[in-house]
Amino acid sequence: MKQRITYIVQDPDSFSPEQLVVKGSSLTLNRVQAAKEQRITVGLDELPSELKKAFEQWHELHIRWASSSPYPATPPFTSRVTPGLHVFFTPHKDQPEGDLCRLLHSVFGSELKCASMSEASTKMPILSERFSMSTTSQYYSHLESLSTLVGFIQHKVCKSKACRQAAEALLSAAYVDIDYDAISHALVLNAFGATGPTTGYWDETISFESEAHSTEVGVLTHEKNPDPEDIGFGGFLTVLGQDQAPKPTRFQTPTRHYPLSSAAANYKTSFAHPTGLHPTLSLAFPSSHLTPPDSTCKLHAYFTLPSYVFLDKYQFNDALYLASHNLKRLRSIAGATDLEAPDWVTSQWGSAALFELAIPKSSETQNAQPEWNVTIPLHLRYLPAADNSHTAVPVPWPVVFWACRAEQGTKMSVNPFDRLHLGYEALFGPKTRFMHIPPIGGGNGTGGLVEWINVPVLDLRKSQWVELGTIGTVIVAFLGLCWAIFGGGKGKAKKESAKQKKKQ
Amino acid sequence: MAAFSSFFSSSRTVLSAAIALRATFLLYGLFQDAYSPIKYTDIDYFVFTDAARFIARGQSPYARDTYRYTPLLAWLLYPTTWSGLWFSFGKVLFAVGDIIAGWMMFRILRVHQGLSQERALKYASIWLLNPMVATISTRGSSEGLLGVFVTALLWAVLSRRILLTGFLLGFAVHFKIYPFIYAASIVWWLDDGSKSSPSASPVARAMKFINPQRIGVAVSSFLTFMGLNVIMYIAYGWPFLEHSYFYHLVRIDHRHNFSPYNTLLYMNSSPKVPGENHASFSELERMAFIPQILLSAIIIPLMLAKKDLSSTMLAQTWVFVTFNKVCTSQYFLWYIMFLPYYLPGSILMRSPRVGVSLLVLWIVGQAGWLQQGFQLEFNGESTFVPGLWAWSIIFFIINCSILGVVIRDIREGKAASRGVKK
Numbered sequence: 001m002k003q004r005i006t007y008i009v010q011d012p013d014s015f016s017p018e019q020l021v022v023k024g025s026s027l028t029l030n031r032v033q034a035a036k037e038q039r040i041t042v043g044l045d046e047l048p049s050e051l052k053k054a055f056e057q058w059h060e061l062h063i064r065w066a067s068s069s070p071y072p073a074t075p076p077f078t079s080r081v082t083p084g085l086h087v088f089f090t091p092h093k094d095q096p097e098g099d100l101c102r103l104l105h106s107v108f109g110s111e112l113k114c115a116s117m118s119e120a121s122t123k124m125p126i127l128s129e130r131f132s133m134s135t136t137s138q139y140y141s142h143l144e145s146l147s148t149l150v151g152f153i154q155h156k157v158c159k160s161k162a163c164r165q166a167a168e169a170l171l172s173a174a175y176v177d178i179d180y181d182a183i184s185h186a187l188v189l190n191a192f193g194a195t196g197p198t199t200g201y202w203d204e205t206i207s208f209e210s211e212a213h214s215t216e217v218g219v220l221t222h223e224k225n226p227d228p229e230d231i232g233f234g235g236f237l238t239v240l241g242q243d244q245a246p247k248p249t250r251f252q253t254p255t256r257h258y259p260l261s262s263a264a265a266n267y268k269t270s271f272a273h274p275t276g277l278h279p280t281l282s283l284a285f286p287s288s289h290l291t292p293p294d295s296t297c298k299l300h301a302y303f304t305l306p307s308y309v310f311l312d313k314y315q316f317n318d319a320l321y322l323a324s325h326n327l328k329r330l331r332s333i334a335g336a337t338d339l340e341a342p343d344w345v346t347s348q349w350g351s352a353a354l355f356e357l358a359i360p361k362s363s364e365t366q367n368a369q370p371e372w373n374v375t376i377p378l379h380l381r382y383l384p385a386a387d388n389s390h391t392a393v394p395v396p397w398p399v400v401f402w403a404c405r406a407e408q409g410t411k412m413s414v415n416p417f418d419r420l421h422l423g424y425e426a427l428f429g430p431k432t433r434f435m436h437i438p439p440i441g442g443g444n445g446t447g448g449l450v451e452w453i454n455v456p457v458l459d460l461r462k463s464q465w466v467e468l469g470t471i472g473t474v475i476v477a478f479l480g481l482c483w484a485i486f487g488g489g490k491g492k493a494k495k496e497s498a499k500q501k502k503k504q
Numbered sequence: 505m506a507a508f509s510s511f512f513s514s515s516r517t518v519l520s521a522a523i524a525l526r527a528t529f530l531l532y533g534l535f536q537d538a539y540s541p542i543k544y545t546d547i548d549y550f551v552f553t554d555a556a557r558f559i560a561r562g563q564s565p566y567a568r569d570t571y572r573y574t575p576l577l578a579w580l581l582y583p584t585t586w587s588g589l590w591f592s593f594g595k596v597l598f599a600v601g602d603i604i605a606g607w608m609m610f611r612i613l614r615v616h617q618g619l620s621q622e623r624a625l626k627y628a629s630i631w632l633l634n635p636m637v638a639t640i641s642t643r644g645s646s647e648g649l650l651g652v653f654v655t656a657l658l659w660a661v662l663s664r665r666i667l668l669t670g671f672l673l674g675f676a677v678h679f680k681i682y683p684f685i686y687a688a689s690i691v692w693w694l695d696d697g698s699k700s701s702p703s704a705s706p707v708a709r710a711m712k713f714i715n716p717q718r719i720g721v722a723v724s725s726f727l728t729f730m731g732l733n734v735i736m737y738i739a740y741g742w743p744f745l746e747h748s749y750f751y752h753l754v755r756i757d758h759r760h761n762f763s764p765y766n767t768l769l770y771m772n773s774s775p776k777v778p779g780e781n782h783a784s785f786s787e788l789e790r791m792a793f794i795p796q797i798l799l800s801a802i803i804i805p806l807m808l809a810k811k812d813l814s815s816t817m818l819a820q821t822w823v824f825v826t827f828n829k830v831c832t833s834q835y836f837l838w839y840i841m842f843l844p845y846y847l848p849g850s851i852l853m854r855s856p857r858v859g860v861s862l863l864v865l866w867i868v869g870q871a872g873w874l875q876q877g878f879q880l881e882f883n884g885e886s887t888f889v890p891g892l893w894a895w896s897i898i899f900f901i902i903n904c905s906i907l908g909v910v911i912r913d914i915r916e917g918k919a920a921s922r923g924v925k926k
Contacts, residue, residue: 276884314550314569324541339570342758344775382758384774389886456886458770463889470768473897474827477904478795481823484908485807485915 002041003215005206006417007034008074009235012221017236017246020219025208025241027217031201034219035074036193037417038166044185048156057098059090060135060181062421065108065146068396068448070441071174071194075222075231075259076417080436081175082304082396083449085112085143088124088135088421092182100139109148112141113307119347122335126426134426138335139349140304142394142450146170162209172197177419208241215240218249222259229406229433231255256412257419257434260402265289266440269397275453277380279309283400285437287360287372293435296405299357300331301374302424303398306350307336308343308381308455315377326374328356332427342382354427357400385458397439397449399424406433512625515610522606522632526599529642530592545595549644552577552594553584560585566743572751574679575736575744577646598641601652606632608655609844612814616662619848627844640837647837650680654841657683658814661690666717670724677725678732681752682838685797685820687725689805691718693813760877760892762831762870764900765792767893769829796827808914815914818842819907826903833870850913862906869899 007029009015014033021028044052055061068083085108091097101114114120121137153167170176170191177190196202206217220235230253236246264286272280283301292299305311316322316330335351357374383391408431412418425432439449511517533544555565555578565571565578583593606628613624631637631651641648657672669690676683694717736744758770800823808816821839825831852859876891 274882274884276882277880278882314547314554317550318541318543320539321541321543337569340759342774344773382770382774385771390884454884456880456884456888458767458774458888459886460771463767463771463893466767466771466889466893469893469897470764473900474764474792474795477901478799481799481904481907481911482803484911485803 001043001046001213003213004039004041005215005217006037006039007032007202007217007219008037008077008233009034009219009221010072010074015219015221020236020238020246022238022243022245026205027238027240027246028205029202029219031203032219033196033201035072035077035195036202037077037190038169038193039188039190042187042189044180044187047187051156054098054103055180055187056182057092057095058100058180058182059092061090061100061179062088062135063178064088064175064422065143065149065177066175067173068144068450069174070439070449073259073436073438074194076233076253076255076257076415077192077419078259078436079257079419079422079434080399080401080438081422082140082302082399083142084304084396085141086304086423087121087139088423089121089137089139090135091137104139107149107152108141108143108146112143113349114139114141115347120349122348122351124423124426125332125334133420135421138352138423140306140352141349142306142396146173146176149176160209162207169193169197179421206240211241219246220249223250227252229254229258229408231259253415253417254406254408254411255415255418256406256425256432257436258404260435260437261293262289262291265437267400267437268440269449269451271395271451271453272375275380277456279378279380279395279453281376281378281395281451283357283374283376283398285372285374287370290359290372291362292359292404293402294404297402297435298328298404299359299400300403300424301355301357301376301398301400303353303355303376304350304396304423305335305353305378306393306395307346307348308350308383308393309378309395309453310337310339310351310381311353311376311378312339313337323358325376326358326372327376328358330354331356339379344384346381352423354424380453380455383455383457385460385463387460389456389459390454391457392452392454394450394452397451400437400439402435402437403428404433404435406431512622512629515621515625518610518625518629518632519603519607522603522629522638525633525635525638526602526642529638530595530599533595533642534592544643546640546643546645548646549594552581552644552646553591556581557585564740564743566740566747572747573646574732574748575740576679576732577649580649595642595644598644598646598648599638602637602641602648603632605648605651605655605841608652608659609841612655612659612662613844613848617814617845617848623848627848630844630847631841634840637837637840640834645834647834650676651837651841653679654683654686654838657686657690658817658842658845661693661813664694664717666694666720667724670721670726671728673721674725674728674730675732677729681749682821682824685801685805685824686817688801689809689813689816689820691721692805692809693816694718694721695810760880760888762833762873762896762899763829764827764896765829766896767888770888792827792829796824799827800824804911808911811917812846812914814842814845815910818846819910819914822903822907822910826900826907846910846913851909858909862902862909865902866906869895869902873899 010033019030019032021030044055047055064081064086066081066083073080085104087100087104089100097118100117101112101120104112104114117139121139124134124136124138126134150167150170153170154164158164158167172193173191174194175192177188179188179190180186206215208215217238217240218235220233223232223234232250232252234250235248237243237249238246266286266289268284270282270284272282290299311333313330313333316327322329330353332354333351336346336348337351338346355376360372383393406412425434441448536542536544551568551571552573554568555571558567559565559575559578560582565575571578580597581594583590609631610624610628613619613627614621619627637648637651653672653676657669657676660669660672673683673687673690676686695715758766758773760766800820804816804820804823808819818839821842825835825838828835847853852862873892873895876887876895879885880887880892
């Protein structure tokens, strides 16, 4: 087992080396204002046999969970995924797939819509074949909290109190990644916290546990980069039980997710009300901060849409239609795209779509409206009848980023903080740099990065007469028509027509 | 009034007006499509032309989602895959089909129902000059094309072109399934004219029923239908059967439509909350095809076809659409195309009070339903019950009442009295 803890101090001026104290084999941080990434690497043999077996069934498995609360990103941790639980995986060739749904249910919660992974997952589209890093399959579910995961780790994995405390800390993480692949035969758990637990500071002591449990702690500040495609850091590294004092360090690395220079750029997601059965999702940007960081950069939004909401790809073929929504094109769509099926016959988790967005023309930015709106017309599937008139469903915000050409694509993986398998990289070439635009909190009532919409459903409290009424009406109408065809209507009709003639 | 009547005295002016109407709509459509993000062209037209493009690339038309038609349609639209204005070829084809159908209606009214030139043109104008019909075909919906096949079918039967009748019947069923209901009425209508004596033995009567014309229609329609299916199956395999036939039999599309069964289907197919028991009449809605098929394909043809074939086909189609499990407004076109034959001698025309009130009811029924549908679709109000359900039942009752009037008219032979019967 290996542990790497990295603190990135947000404001270099607020930090001095005196805030780090090495005492024996432990390191104490005093009021360090920083983002924190904790990466734990566990050999598969160190896990309970139940888990070990579950993981061994996969060629690779990457789980990404992101909180629905907005958080500030600190370089190099600027990559983002849509809030909720994402699973990207590749099964072994020529082997039956394991029961991934059962694993997810016991680890993340039984409410996940996942009966069988072969039916619930969707195939990943690969636009760039040279990019061989991608998994074959994808799954997503809305998941508000990691409390089930924390309970699972505490009861099934932890042997020490420190472990249980560390698990508890996952509850305040902004995102958590879990990676396994058959080649390294190791499980990597990576948790990112954007700020310290209380008042934004970290006041904690990290202790050396054993030789088999190496721990390296880095406290770094972001330094203005010397190379346009690199990011640089300076700070202190401490290997617990080995170093008597923090060792100064300085390094630079190419990075796949590059910080955005314009700090004021952001976006907000909302739905036009009433949402009806065809909700229109809207992305609002302050127009003045929507200039491409580089001439090769194009603005994209990546949507993860649960099965009850979908988009009709055929709507996005027309240039005028796209332009009226400030869209450039629908670059990719995969998953449950059936245009007619109700939600209860859709076994797949949903669909993922990548749009290229239009940006205001540079001549417009000066005197145009302060807000730039991009709209995406969506459609809702019918949801099951319920003892209510509406069913509320969550729709997570998309992630929005500039995708730019990079000169040194292959070297990006040497970055010790490189983060892969976010769903959208495979839709770009390997030489692509991503510059994320941060979402700013909003959300209808939740303050978070998830919109809830009310879907009208058949209200079972009012439907008791539907069955009898429908069948009764059809039978009466059938008999009535039979009577018109066979019955005594003729005599009466003759009389009536005689009357008619008299009148005329 | 004089100008009005002189307009309808010349088939050339009516046809020119019909062509001008469609040409205007076509050009307007090109204009709207070019300058507005909201398209004039029907969504289905993009489905057909996408399917044609797949065919042009040597692929299956079923590679296009929601293409649920015979591959013949995609082949017919092959020229739309050529560049430029050729994209509108299909709309022109549908509009030309529309006009040919209208012209055939005029000929049927003139020749087989003995109407004067002017009256025949007036009634054919229900189709020829109907803006709804012109809109549907110029927007690129294939319902207009169906009109030409079904009208040609009626014309072929009335002029006793037996092999052509069989061919058109087989083709129409291959194209859209529902015209199979006309088989019984056509076969029943094709007697040899002489009454069988009541004393004849059952065997003799059966022998008399099986006349050469009936055999001709049965054999030629069956061969056409099966021939086309075999060819399409060989060319496109299982997806052909799945999408153009089985889909229509097992579809689980519960999105709101005019059918009286719609709410019930939504309710009974949606998963039940475990442990809760909703009293159900053991899914009786599965039996919905029984009244529909009994009336439209058996009872109405056998009881009425010999009195007036074209009006009987109107009643059959109207029943089929009204009792169907799925019903959208384009299905109304299926029976509207038979109205010109029925209306001239009908009570609806003889008594304007009856005619106008039934027309108003028919429109009110749709308007009430559409208003509820709008509240659901765009305002997100849960109008499934009672709103949408009640209006679909009301609209159903209105349709059945009109049908009652139509059927009584046919029984009374009002249709026969208005012209020569063959």
